[in-house]
């Protein structure tokens with residue numbers, strides 16, 4: 001049994017998803033003639049109470065497009081120090097947009113309106129970069145799948161309005177957050193200028209992200225996506241996977257969350273585990289006692305067919321997902337309990 005708990009991006013399309021992909025009606029999406037892409041874009045925009053959406057090959061490109069939309073070279077964005085846009089997008093913030101980041105010391109990847117207010121450069125003080133954008137992540141990736149209290153978004157929105165800033169949500173795992181918080185997704189559309197969402201994480205599609213906003217902004221995004229090389233042709237086959245995922249794979253995310261919590265409970269009791277971070281969704285971060293070699297642990301698990309990843313500094317990460325089924329879960333819990341280190 002091969003059990004991959006490195007990420008929720010390792011899932012493979014199911015037979016049912018593949019059938020829906022095979023049957024998709026397609027056209028050239030660069031000319032906006034692919035009916036399945038158009039259907040997906042309309043559906044996701046409506047889901048979040050936004051006017052329009054644009055299909056992207058990756059979440060990174062959707063985020064990078066949002067940053068480009070909201071900034072001019074030389075300006076600055078505000079984000080948490082663990083933000084994906086800063087840490088895991090290859091320096092695209094500076095490469096694509098010529099923008100710097102003001103990084104805040106948030107809580108598990110989450111920042112507050114007060115922190116944001118304190119990080120805005122005085123626009124009259126022309127020696128400093130002009131602050132023009134705030135980026136937040138929900139759930140947080142490096143923060144271990146933590147979910148924001150929606151009220152904080154409203155407060156940050158107010159700070160943005162007062163200071164003429166745009167507000168972007170990196171919602172790669174927004175579906176996980178929605179399942180836990182039960183927030184109305186349409187409220188998101190009211191608070192953010194742009195939202196990126198991924199279909200290829202917990203939802204189990206092989207590829208695909210969308211950027212959501214108002215019509216005018218999405219029209220401008222079309223040009224940026226083209227420049228970044230993200231204009232795709234008969235791509236309805238992939239959009240069909242996304243439509244399938246939206247239909248079938250949102251509610252079941254709570255199973256991934258339950259399993260992550262159960263794994264956390266098992267780890268908590270083991271003497272070689274130093275600390276298990278709070279588990280809200282499908283990401284579990286834990287640290288081992290200083291005497292334990294984390295690579296040795298990873299190797300031992302690997303020999304038993306279980307892959308997990310290291311985050312460095314004695315921290316390890318487990319991510320549950322669609323292809324991590326109950327039989328695997330029982331086996332992993334048993335294996336962890338029996339492990340001798």
Ligand SMILES: *Cc1c(COP(=O)(O)O)cnc(C)c1O
Pocket residue numbers: 058059060061063084085137139140141170172173198201209
């Ligand atoms: C996965 C992820 C993305 C997008 O990553 P891609 O690999 O480009 O799809 C963006 N933000 C966060 C927080 C993520 O976890």
